[in-house]
Every structure is written in C-alpha cells, then in structure tokens.
Amino acid sequence: MGLPLTSTKTAPVSYPFGRPEGLDLDEAYEQARKSEGLLWVHMPYGEPGWLVSRYDDARFVLGDRRFSHAAEAENDAPRMRELRTPNGIIGMDAPDHTRLRGLVTKAFTPRRVEAMRPHVRRMTASLLRDMTALGSPVDLVDHYAVPLPVAVICGLLGVPEEDRDLFRGWCEIAMSTSSLTAEDHVRLAGELTGYLADLITARRAAPRDDLVSALVEARDAQGRLSQEELVDLIVFLLFAGHETTASQISNFVLVLLEQPDQLALLRDRPDLLDNAVEELTRFVPLGSQAGFPRYATEDVEVGGTLVRAGDPVLVQMNAANRDALRFRSPGVLDITRDDAGRHLGYGHGPHHCLGASLARLELQEALRTLLDELPGLHLAQPVEWKTEMVVRGPRTMLVGW
Template identity: 60%
Template sequence: MTEPQAYPFNRDEGLDLDPAYRKLRETPGMIRVRLPYGEPAWLATRYEDVRLVLGDRRFSRAMAATKDEPRPHEAQRPSGILGMDPPDHTRLRKLVATAFTVRRVEALRPRVREITKDLLDAMVETGPPVDLVDAFALPLPVQVICEMLGVPVEDRDRFRVWSDAALSTSSLTAEEFVDNYVQMAEYMAGLVAERTAEPRDDLMSALIAAREEDVERLSADELVQLCNGILIAGHETTATQIPNFVHVLLANDRWTELGEHPDRIPGAVEELLRYIPLGVGGAFPRYATEDIEVGGQLVRAGEPVLVAVGSANRDEARFTDPETLHFDRPQNSHMGFGHGAHHCLGAPLARLELQEALRELTARLPGLQLADEPEWKTAMLVRGPRKMPVTW
C-alpha cells in the first residue's frame, strides 16, 4: 500500500479549491491521506462517493470515539450530537428539529430583516471603511441564535472565544482546548439552571421541559452539549459565509446583478453554497462497520473515510460547468449542508439569514467594494475572512 498523502490540501488563505481534487475525481478508487494526528483515512472526492459515505448507515460516526480518529488537532475532542449514530442521534435531533422547520424559521424572517437593517443603519452611520465581519456578518447570526436559544447577546464576546477554540485545528494545545471547553460547559450549565428555575419562551427552556417530561430522553450533560452545539453551529458558519459570499460576488462581478434583480438571491445563495469550499478539508470521519466498496475501492470494516464536500460540489459528473456561478442552476442538489442523518439541522435558518443579508447589502450598498485585502482565518476548520474592510 502506498504511503498516505499529507492532508488537507487547501490553503487557509482564500477560497480556492486545490487542483489536486479534480485530479482525484478523475482517478478511479480513492487515495489514503494522513492528517496531522490520528490514523490514515480514505478520502472520498466524487459526488456519488461522498453521498454514499454520508448517507449509508454502514458508516458510523460514533465508532470514532473508540479509535485514533484522523484529526487536525492534538486532542480527541467530544463531538456531541455530531459524534452519534442512530438511535441516540435520532433521539437528540428530534428534540431540536421542531424549532428549525422551514415553517417556523420562515416566521423569523421579519425579525431577521429587522436585525439586518439595524446593523446596516449603524454601518452607514459610521461610514466607510468598515470591517464587514465585525460590524455585520458576525453580529447578525449571533443575535438571531442567541434570541432563539435564550443566551444573553451581551455575552457574545465570551462565547466567541469558545467558538474559535472549538473550531481551531493546530492553534491550541490539548490543555488549552479542554480549558475552553470546560469554561463554556460551565457557562451553559449556569444558563440551564436559570431557565430551569425560571422558564422563558426560548429553545433552551423547551429542551429543559422535554428533559423533565422524560428524563431518559436527555441527560444533563447531553443538554449542555446540545445547547453548546446549537450556539456554535448556529452562528459560526453563517458568519463566515456572509463575507465569503461578498468576496466571491465581487471577484466575479456579480454584486450589482443581485441588487438589480433581488429575485435571483435565493438561487444565488444555493449556488454560492455549492461553489465555495468552506472547509479547509474533510473532517469528522466515518468508519465502515463492515466491508463496503466506495468508488471502486474496498473499504475494510473499521477503516475511516473522510469526505471532501467542497470537491463533491465541483464534480463535473454531477454539475454542468461547475467552475462557473449559475444562479439559475436547475436542481442544485449541493451538499453544502451535508447529507444523510447529519444533514445540517439549521439549514433553513442559515438560508434565511444568508438571503436577508445579501438582499439588504446589495440593495443598500450597490457600490460596495473591498477597502483592503481581507485578513483570513488560520488554523480553523472553516475558511473565511477574520476581517474584511469594505467601502462604498
């Protein structure tokens, strides 16, 4: 067996998809890769292969807890609901799913639009140049998820640090990660205690009520981990994708088009989710529970497979002209929100926030442009600007 290739391929800076992925998609089978820590893994790069690994119950996430999981960081970190298989995963997911249905999320649109307008009003009043991340992209999803979950928005600077720690790769030692994890868990446990004593009309109170109705359904630790996961996942990727969207639209001269044709925004959001490889590389490996063939390659029971969603979304066998933005792309079945049991629970909310962000930005700031080069995140699982100075 050949020596595993070093992984990931993508650079932290920018949003390019490494050319190696195209070559791999055109090569039969899969290759073995090695992350900085953990055992080697197979790498799935084609659309159908990625879909199979994410959707087939013969691949397990929970098995990673008993293995030397391929990972970019030193510590093997608790994954919460992302590290579960059915039926445990199904039990927790059902508790939260009702809060993120398309119908319930759509009812939030007026409030999301109000927050978006208020943030833009403050940006315009301040005047350019403005850091789009700090002034708009981050506070929008943070305020929305805080209001939904019942977390004080004024504490956002605290959990911003914890969120960065949870998604960091090589920037923290194992001890530093554990310290941040314990701090966030203690913070969330304190909020849970407050909501238990005095319930409110928020998601955390609803989860507490569900636990009290049937104690077997949700343990105290599961409740805290679930709230932590909702808080981080509920803002981090959207806060990263907003400046990513702006960067790609400006680079492709498509900004004014959306301002002039706002009806194209829903299609543009889907296409940008497909086009932008958000992750530095594949993460959260799936372990084969039995021998199974993927893309012509036999994966033995107990072997891990990493999936490259960014590569799958550029697969020529699935998408016509995948290297070009087509806002009217028919049947855009991208995997920007994953696939299978772990398909992103908050996808309807993320779509709504991204639509409203683009709608207001392109309408209010048709002359938006970069004031300077972005400062890119480094040593993180997701790629995007940490700072993006803009003018108009």
C-alpha cells in the same frame, strides 16, 4: 459480479491539500476525482483514511448507515490537532443521534424558520445602519457578518444579549485546527460548562419561550436526555449556528464583489436571490479540509474501492460540489444554474444540517439588505484570512460604499 478488488493501501498522501487562506479549491481535488478509486490520505494526527471527493460517492457515504460516526471515539481518528475532544451529537449514531436530533428539529422546520424572516430582516437593517454610521471603510466581519448569526441563534436559545460576545472567543478556540493544548481545552470546557450551568439553572427556575427552556423541560420532566447531553447539545447549537453562517456571509459578499457580472445580474434580477445563495453555497469551499471521519462497520464498495470494515472515510463536500460529472462547468459561478440546490453544502442523510433552513434565511436576508442599501459596496483593502480554522473565510474584510 461482486466487489472490486481495488482496496490496496499504498503510502498515504499528505492531507489536507492547499492552504486555508483564500477560497480557491486546490487542484489536487480534481486529480483525486479523476483517479481510479479513492485516495488513501493521512492528516497531521491519527491513522490514515480514504478520501471521498466525487459527488455520487460523497452522497452515498453520507446517507449509508454502514458508516459510523460513533466509532470515531474508539479509534485513532484522522484529525488536524493532537488533542481529541468529544463531538457531541455529531459523534453519535442512531438511536442516540435520532433521539437528540428529534428534541430540536421542530425549532428549525422550514415553516417556523420562515416565520422568523421579518425579525431577521429587521436585524440586518439595524446592523447595516450601525455599520454605515461608523463611516467607510468598516469591517464587514465584525460589524455585520458575525453579529447577525450570533444574535439569531442566541435569541433562539435564550442567551442574554449582553453575553453574546463571549461565544465568539469560545468558538474561535473550539473550531481551531491548531493543536489545542490540554490547558486550553480545560479552560474552554470550564468556562462553557460554568456559563451554561448558570443559564440552565435560571431557565429551570423561570422558564421562557426559548430552546434552552424546552431542552431543560425535556431533561427534567421527560427524561429524554442526560445533563451532559443537555450541555453538549446547547454548545453544539451555539457553535454550529454561528461560525459557519458568519463565514459564509463574508465569503458570499467577497465572491460577488470579485465577480461583478454575477453581482450586476443579481442586482438586476432580485428574484434570483434564493438561487444565488444555493449556487454560492455550492461554489464556495467553506471547509478547510474534510472532517468528522466515518468508519465502515462492514466491507463496502465506494467509488471503485473496497473500503474494509474498520477503515475511516473522510468526505470532502467542497470537492464533491465541484464534480463535473454532477454539475456543468463546476468551477464557474452561475447564479442562474438550475440544479444549484443539489449541492452537499449542508451534508446529506441522517446528519444533514438541521439548521439548514435557518442558515439559508440568514444568508438570503444578509445579502438582500446589503444589495438593496449599498449599491456602491466595494472592497476597501485586501482581506485578512483566518488561519488554522475548520472553516475558511475573512478574519477582517474592510469595505466601503
């Protein structure tokens, strides 16, 4: 039979679709899923690329090693901002990606993460006590959604508690989709590198039972990563372990408040909590656009399109999670859905989110505590949304009880 010949690159369609505010998935994705082949799109900067929006196509690209992350550095990759910055471990292929991932994987195994549950549950209870002591209304983002994942990942890494607020500002800049100036990048890089150099020096002199100490040991005694890789890996873990989970805590609460039937069912059936977190992960379109393009290293058929070697491919996992060919009534939130866990919210393949177990735990416990302790939880004012960010979610979300 051979590869299909639907590889014509017409005038590229402007991308991303829709606005970053709110949690609606733009209808253009539905049209893209229904169209023949893949859609040829262009982002504000870089060359055009193929947009993948169907579930089977997304899973195929994410799991196939013929699509390279590392090749992004050699090309004018599709992107939201003019300035190009290194992607660290995300921008690597095997064997480098495998080597660095292996250094931290053991810290995020389901068994080790589950052992953290009592500690995370105590943290959510403490944060809720502090939040409710301020009186209603209060910002759920500042006083609950952000502090929890920051405390968890910083505690795991060994970042002192008094320094944790620094990372929110750094993360806001690093995950912005606006045009980061060279001066901003130099400042951010300098502040982070300087801080982490001091932290690494402190752990080298006096190791502790934390992940930074383990990585320093891997660097110094085992030679398994370079100094630059050591810093980049810590930065990646700090950012990846903070912004996405913080945004999803707020997003999940908002969606449940807007769908009282599902919220009532969850309160009635607390045994559905784990499945509800999976369904909310499937349902909520976290990413404001497809990111981290992969480049085909040879001609590959994807969804009826012949992707030529050297073509960039953008995988939109939010759209894939709303594919009617994979999920029944995909635009409906159903916390009893029996296949919710098949979502691509944490990716798939070699770059599957290594912190997925930890994110699930934090989301489960954050919702559990709110549902148990605040039966009257409600939105007190309209949400103020983040703009020009990689992930979508409330910037402020005032709630009452």
